[in-house]
Amino acid sequence: MRTANATTNGTTGAGPLLDVQDLSVDFHTDTGVVHAVRNVDLTIGPGEVLGLVGESGSGKSVTSLAVLGLLGTRRARITSGRILFQGEDLLTLPPKRLQALRGSHVGMVSQNALSALDPSCTIGAHLVEVIRRHQRLDRAAARAKALESLELVALPDAARRLRSYPHELSGGQRQRVVIALALACRPELLLADEPTTALDATVQKQVLDLLLSINAELGTAVLLVTHDFGVVSHVCDSVAVMRRGQVLERGAAAAVLRDPQHPYTRALVEAVPRLRLSEQERSVPRQRRRLPEFTEVAGGVGA
Amino acid sequence: MNRTTTGTAGADAAAPAAAGEDGVRVPRQRDRRSPRRPSRARLAVRAFCRDRVAVAALAVLLLVALASVLAPLLSPYSPTEGDSSLRLQGIGTPGHPLGLDGQGRDVLSRLLHGGRYSLLVAVVPVLVVFPLALATGLVAGYTRGRTGEVIMRLLDVLFAFPLVLLAIALAAVLGAGLGNVMLAIGITLVPYMARVAYTTTVQEVGKDYVEAARASGAPTRDVLLRELVPNVVSALLVYATTLCGLMIVVAAGLSFLGVGIVPPAPDWGIMTSDGAAVLLEGKFHVATVPGLAVLVVALSFNLLGDGLRDALDPRKQTS
């Protein structure tokens, strides 16, 4: 499964594609300031798949939004740090340049595909609009490119699907369309925020496999935000575990999964219910099998 | 208490920073400042009081109501008998701060007395129709089947007429007079209020909590009264409040057209109508003063409605 060239690129390339340094984000709420992200460092090499893992409230989504430059609201303040994309600091970029970057060099896949698509526009119209926003192409050329994008995400019957409306597609197909939209301009980086949590198990696997094949074919780097180490294990080269706004642990996915250094990481890995159990685990009657719960006080994993 | 980070109560809220705690077993602090939380009504009142605009609107309405009740004591002159020598004197005339109308009647005295009519005509029909509309909407919305369809289609017939036209037609048929105006307005209101109760009910019935109540063994009566009523009443109450504002305008319109309150009663609509007759003489205050009164009261009802909507929403009643 592992794409050898992509991983080597990721570690030995000219430099990181995305380099987040010391990022801190505060939220101003009615009742006070929340430090949503605290001094986070992340790097993604070209063609690397990084899993940003955390539970709700850990700051993982806020971090990914900050990378997209979508946090410039009154409530959210970036209080420190740099976000270097191909050597350019996104935080100091003029809004126009940032907008041009989004979509053309950084693509976004959100959790809820239905709300990401305009119900009154066809799939083709969505794609053509995105393509023409970033590239000087006439309608016919843009349409050809749109078709190509749909074929890339393996949407069956792509030519006919260009004329379909979002509600005519299943959840998995819609998520493929959203990925096609994100990939329409062949970005170097894809940000995917819980792209499969709303999907059935089999569809989730298909969509993740699609992300993998795109990563292998186009060398697109992926920042995958998730709470599920099962997903991480399936698609990620490296992983960063976040909790309460901080990165607890970073490293190659295989190493972190095999030997998690932080007890919280271990709890997250072991809390995923598993299908394939060891002989020893299987010998315990099912009624007495328990999943580990993370206990704060002991700082370790307890039952 | 770890309450600094979120708007919702306690350390366990679903908001960004605090929610991470759910994955964790922190020994919870046993003490809560008050073991007993304030009641729902108190929370609503508290939330309402934080909304300055709504409080101001309520104050205006209470002031108008008080002035209307105390009109006989407060008004310096008779509302119906005038002094023709002072006819159409403007605002600021000594002894007549708001001037006099075409028949030499004191505008302030008429305004104070007229508030009674306007408020009665606006509030009483809404209050009377409220339970009727609630019951109709609930039953029609919950049963959905043929009964519900028939009820709603019948109401749709009334609905087809523009509100103001229907009120005018009814008032014309019933004849003028305070009672008949209230009746006409009440009938006009039924389809509007029942429709809101109906759509809210249909919306709420589709939610999981109704299914959960049924799964808990709740008979229809309990589903209606315990589950649906609190949610539908809140929505209907907000709508009814804004309707009161609209009905003030409609009632004034009816009087203006001569099918409402009978002159020489000092109704705000009649006053505006009287004032309109003398507009051409260049005397604007006679029409403007009651017109402004209608506007202020109608607006206050609207703002009060907005405030109620927020105050009744448990998500906004942060303790």
Add this chain to the structure above:
Amino acid sequence: MSATVQPRGRYEDLVVVRDLRKTFGATTAVDGVSFDVRRGQTWGLIGESGSGKTTTARMLLGLEPASGGSVDFDGTEIVRARPKTLLALRARMRMVFQDNGSAFNPRRTVGDQIAYGLHRFGIAEGREARRRVVDLVERVGLEESHLGRYVHEFSGGQRQRLGIARALVTDPDFLVLDEPTAALDVSVQAQVLNLLKDLQAERGLTMLLVTHNLALVEHMCDHAGVLERGRLVEAGPVDRLLTAPRTETTRVLLDAVLEPGAAGARA
């Protein structure tokens, strides 16, 4: 932890489903489903969205009228039962919803809603009712002070705990769990699943777990069946079903389970 309670009753199977059907107009949502749920065990109803699993679960509880077939609950026929019989049974068969955020009335306190079952079935009133509710809420890991709050004030995991408390308040025999952890973070899911297991052992509960996650079935269930387009394509003991699947549907579902460190994984 208290000793495991053995479930009592006349029959070995608490719930017997035979040839259950549901049609909506021309479409068949559930097509001749039959299975037995043994007392004190957990039966897994596996299927993806649109497979008819939720409709089946709702028919089992008499929340959705079935178009045909029968459901026998401890000797009482559910499908053709009179509304009164059904209402009376609701103390013994309860449901935990996927999203308890929407399964609690936003304008009533959660304590009120949990206590409802006690009043409805005349189990307890006044102080006694309060004591029972408090005991139960503390058992599921919440506090007495939470009872006066509204559902929006709780996190996802807490809402699920509240939903479990509401279901258990009438001391039922049978619990239907409709994707009880699908909306939760993994660590919270672990807590909720452990809680359910403990409660099952303490109270001798029989459970039906509706899910699309086979790993959850492996962890929780003794027997299970796979639904596809309204048909039960395969059923049996979980140890057999998940190790030697006989249908492609089951194999595809097995293959879709992502677990840390599994063969075929990237890392």
